[in-house]
Amino acid sequence: MTTPPARILIVDDEAPIRRFLRVALEAQGHHVTEAATGRAGIEAVALTTPEAVILDLGLPDLDGREVLMRLREWSQVPVLVLSVRADEAEKVALLDAGAQDYVTKPFGVGELLARLRGLLRDRSASAPHGAVLQIADLAIDAAARSVTKAGEAIHLTRKEFDLLWLLVSNAGRLVTQGAALEHVWGPAHREDSQYLRVFIRQLRTKIGDDAGDPRYIFTEAGVGYRFTNT
Structure with a gap:
């Protein structure tokens, strides 16, 4: 099942990972924005209003969990955490902090795209269609x-x-x-x-x-x- 093209923000300090994700996402028709630090990612959410964020935890300036917590002070944009940290307690803490899903590195692009489709479908289903x-x-x-x-x-x-x-x-x-x-x-x-x-x-x-x-x-x-x- 496909979803309509969406604006996706990638927050990851590894340029090869960002390039790999950009290629995969743009092949699905999505519009991609990149940020290499936590602060740049927060600013990008404010300025580009993405429909989903792919967030790495090991950022050079802010831990990804802090980025998520700062975002949740004013934004409900769906966040898919992407990290080498595989500890179950870490995953639970991130989900409790407001992440919608968690994918562990190394990852398969098919799984990541499927998880992202789920996020976007959930977002669309919960949108306040009557809001003006x-x-x-x-x-x-x-x-x-x-x-x-x-x-x-x-x-x-x-x-x-x-x-x-x-x-x-x-x-x-x-x-x-x-x-x-x-x-x-x-x-x-x-x-x-x-x-x-x-x-x-x-x-x-x-x-x-x-x-x-x-x-x-x-x-x-x-x-x-x-x-x-x-």
């Missing part, structure tokens, strides 16, 4: 992929909606240009900032925002964008 995010007079329905302003429907293309959802789901936080490009267009377009400028301009036009006096989307020159949450 309301910011000022904008109402964004993630399940229906629809937007209204003061009750009037706004037509957005698929990528326009993906970009808007990334911004509003990180309302009040800076979304870097690179993170937005990777999230919406994929890793190969991380440097194509012109794409982003064009789509931000289109979004502003459609939701009635003014770049000179913004109400919703604020530009951090040369860095990224921030969506107001008030």
